[in-house]
Amino acid sequence: MLGAGCLFISNFFLKDIISDEDYGKYSIVITYISVMYLFGILGTEQGFLRFSFKREQNTIEIHKSQLILSISLALISSFLSYIFFKNYFSIISINNGLLFFGTLSVVLLLFLYNVLRLNEDYILSQLVANYWKIFLLIVTLYFFFFDVNDFDCLINAIFINIIFSCVCTILFILLKVKFIFSEKKINLWSTFFHFFVSIATFTIATFIDRFVIEYKFSTREFGDYFYLSNLIIAPFSILQNYIGFKKLVKFKKNFTISIFLKQNQDVVKIGFLMAIANIVLILILSYLSIVKFKFESYFFIIILLSIIGILRLYSSSILSAFEAKVSMENLKKSNIYVILITVIILFLQLFISNSMESILIFVALIWLIRSLIQRYLLIKQFKK
Numbered sequence: 001m002l003g004a005g006c007l008f009i010s011n012f013f014l015k016d017i018i019s020d021e022d023y024g025k026y027s028i029v030i031t032y033i034s035v036m037y038l039f040g041i042l043g044t045e046q047g048f049l050r051f052s053f054k055r056e057q058n059t060i061e062i063h064k065s066q067l068i069l070s071i072s073l074a075l076i077s078s079f080l081s082y083i084f085f086k087n088y089f090s091i092i093s094i095n096n097g098l099l100f101f102g103t104l105s106v107v108l109l110l111f112l113y114n115v116l117r118l119n120e121d122y123i124l125s126q127l128v129a130n131y132w133k134i135f136l137l138i139v140t141l142y143f144f145f146f147d148v149n150d151f152d153c154l155i156n157a158i159f160i161n162i163i164f165s166c167v168c169t170i171l172f173i174l175l176k177v178k179f180i181f182s183e184k185k186i187n188l189w190s191t192f193f194h195f196f197v198s199i200a201t202f203t204i205a206t207f208i209d210r211f212v213i214e215y216k217f218s219t220r221e222f223g224d225y226f227y228l229s230n231l232i233i234a235p236f237s238i239l240q241n242y243i244g245f246k247k248l249v250k251f252k253k254n255f256t257i258s259i260f261l262k263q264n265q266d267v268v269k270i271g272f273l274m275a276i277a278n279i280v281l282i283l284i285l286s287y288l289s290i291v292k293f294k295f296e297s298y299f300f301i302i303i304l305l306s307i308i309g310i311l312r313l314y315s316s317s318i319l320s321a322f323e324a325k326v327s328m329e330n331l332k333k334s335n336i337y338v339i340l341i342t343v344i345i346l347f348l349q350l351f352i353s354n355s356m357e358s359i360l361i362f363v364a365l366i367w368l369i370r371s372l373i374q375r376y377l378l379i380k381q382f383k384k
Contacts, residue, residue, distance in 0.1 A: 003130020006137035024223030040107030043199035078104040102159030105166035236309030247320035271310035304360040311367035
């Protein structure tokens with residue numbers, strides 16, 4: 001909650017501190033960092049969680065091949081992403097060293113987060129994942145109170161802090177956690193491939209609206225959408241991350257269909273209450289003119305974002321059980337179905353959608369269909 005809250009408040013303040021054009025660039029950088037954190041290690045963290053175990057306090061059993069694969073892919077994906085950013089977002093000037101090592105640090109932080117998570121250092125793992133967001137709020141407040149609006153300074157501070165966080169976490173884990181290399185045979189490449197596809201489709205579902213809107217609209221319009229999206233989605237993201245964080249480990253140890261279905265229902269109810277509270281808050285902000293943003297021009301988009309928030313919560317309640325308990329056969333089926341649906345909808349977004357509203361309708365469809373497919377396959381598997 002602290003990490004998501006700090007990012008939310010930072011986005012809120014920065015909209016009034018830096019220019020609209022710079023806020024659009026900032027939105028691109030934050031989206032890039034978020035995508036790299038989620039997808040940069042290409043799904044190998046899921047294999048790590050599936051095949052690695054805590055044997056005793058501060059002792060984890062892991063396969064050496066998993067460790068080598070994770071580090072190798074982190075280096076490769078970081079380099080390719082660095083090249084992509086430098087070429088595609090050339091309007092954003094970032095020091096080459098900071099960009100590359102910042103990207104690599106973001107990618108490695110996900111693996112380090114899961115090491116601590118598996119070791120049941122829950123609070124510390126969340127601090128590792130969210131420290132840079134807390135630091136961002138400190139920088140933002142400094143900008144606000146001392147009337148600073150230096151975009152380059154802001155971006156450099158973010159990347160320096162991410163690198164610092166990664167280095168400190170690596171040193172801490174090396175000193176505290178003991179790794180035992182397992183001799184058990186695992187189907188590494190097949191598992192990696194299917195978790196890679198699964199996390200790829202999840203990343204697309206999470207960020208496809210930003211990708212398409214950035215592609216179809218101006219940097220300034222993208223900044224406005226990023227601001228509005230964060231305002232609406234942030235509360236849902238906090239609960240979504242919490243559900244995935246806590247329930248995956250619990251479902252790994254104990255899973256029943258009745259508990260699973262009850263959780264699905266509870267999450268949807270909470271989602272509707274959060275959506276109503278969100279809309280009321282925005283109406284109050286707009287009526288009292290607390291912020292300059294013209295919410296009335298985006299009313300339908302606010303409704304659609306609220307629906308997406310509910311669907312993302314519903315998906316998290318399914319995904320935590322799916323990742324913990326799904327058989328390899330059903331994971332393959334899920335990947336095939338979800339890829340097919342995602343590709344079709346992505347095609348429609350790129351070549352048919354000409355408004356933010358139509359793009360968001362397609363995003364909502366991706367979340368809904370993806371969730372229903374995984375729910376159906378998981379229930380079918382356990383009924384057998």
